[in-house]
Amino acid sequence: xxxxxxxxxxxxxxxxxxxxxxxxxxxxxxxxxxxxxxxxxxxxxxxxxxxxxxxxxxxxxxxxxxxxxxxxxxxxxxxxxxxxxxxxxxxxxxxxxxxxxxxxxxxxxxxxxxxxxxxxxxxxxxxxxxxxxxxxxxxxxxxxxxxxxxxxxxxxxxxxxxxxxxxxxxxxxxxxxxxxxxxxxxxxxxxxxxxxxxxxxxxxxxxxxxxxxxxxxxxxxxxxxxxxxxxxxxxxxxxxxxxxxxxxxxxxxxxxxxxxxxxxxxxxxxxxxxxxxxxxxxx
Numbered sequence: 001x002x003x004x005x006x007x008x009x010x011x012x013x014x015x016x017x018x019x020x021x022x023x024x025x026x027x028x029x030x031x032x033x034x035x036x037x038x039x040x041x042x043x044x045x046x047x048x049x050x051x052x053x054x055x056x057x058x059x060x061x062x063x064x065x066x067x068x069x070x071x072x073x074x075x076x077x078x079x080x081x082x083x084x085x086x087x088x089x090x091x092x093x094x095x096x097x098x099x100x101x102x103x104x105x106x107x108x109x110x111x112x113x114x115x116x117x118x119x120x121x122x123x124x125x126x127x128x129x130x131x132x133x134x135x136x137x138x139x140x141x142x143x144x145x146x147x148x149x150x151x152x153x154x155x156x157x158x159x160x161x162x163x164x165x166x167x168x169x170x171x172x173x174x175x176x177x178x179x180x181x182x183x184x185x186x187x188x189x190x191x192x193x194x195x196x197x198x199x200x201x202x203x204x205x206x207x208x209x210x211x212x213x214x215x216x217x218x219x220x221x222x223x224x225x226x227x228x229x230x231x232x233x234x235x236x237x238x239x240x241x242x243x244x245x246x247x248x249x250x251x252x253x254x255x256x257x258x259x260x261x262x263x264x265x266x267x268x269x270x271x272x273x274x275x276x277x278x279x280x281x282x283x
Contacts, residue, residue, distance in 0.1 A: 013041045111190050148169070
């Protein structure tokens with residue numbers, strides 16, 4: 001199998017200077033693609049000096065947008081995505097590719113607790129993992145890892161679903177599970193990144209909170225809407241029982257809660273149908 005390695009990069013000249021030489025030495029036949037997300041430093045120059053093909057954007061569009069540009073440019077049957085900040089070591093590609101040859105369509109390099117950027121990020125990622133595991137019925141070890149190997153034709157099916165921001169790993173993982181494509185996890189050590197992270201805790205913290213809801217609506221909306229509907233209905237029933245026993249009447253609040261329960265359930269039902277259409281494969 002021809003392998004293409006895609007590294008999304010924004011101002012990562014130091015990380016690329018450490019990552020690319022090792023990659024080229026270990027995988028001389030692999031296609032190396034650096035997807036430059038509007039860098040203002042020597043990222044493109046360093047990438048070209050080490051024999052990588054550079055796909056440049058005139059301005060920053062986001063990590064996910066860089067991933068999509070790199071995936072479109074890749075010519076290999078298998079695409080390996082790696083961070084360009086020096087966290088991932090090319091020596092671990094062999095383990096991912098070996099697992100891929102066992103019949104999986106995506107293999108993810110899973111970090112342990114020591115591989116998280118901070119304690120807060122580790123707790124947040126743990127929450128995402130548990131939520132996604134509940135949604136899919138499969139144990140997900142690392143939902144947000146940027147180190148993964150995928151079959152190119154499978155991955156390109158979901159390019160239209162991928163966001164331009166940092167949540168592309170979450171979206172593509174859930175899309176693979178939803179479509180019945182097998183996913184595996186391989187534990188990999190992660191080094192400390194070179195340079196400063198482009199993630200801003202406050203802004204991206206709110207964004208990642210929205211990812212939790214997007215996970216639910218992307219995979220199985222009824223798993224999100226049905227419990228909310230049941231909660232409204234239960235509160236409405238309890239309030240009706242209270243007002244009936246104390247005032248012997250059916251109140252407007254009970255009617256409102258029952259109506260909300262029905263509306264939320266119907267929204268979930270329609271969302272489920274839309275989701276099914278989104279993942280339909282024609283031909």
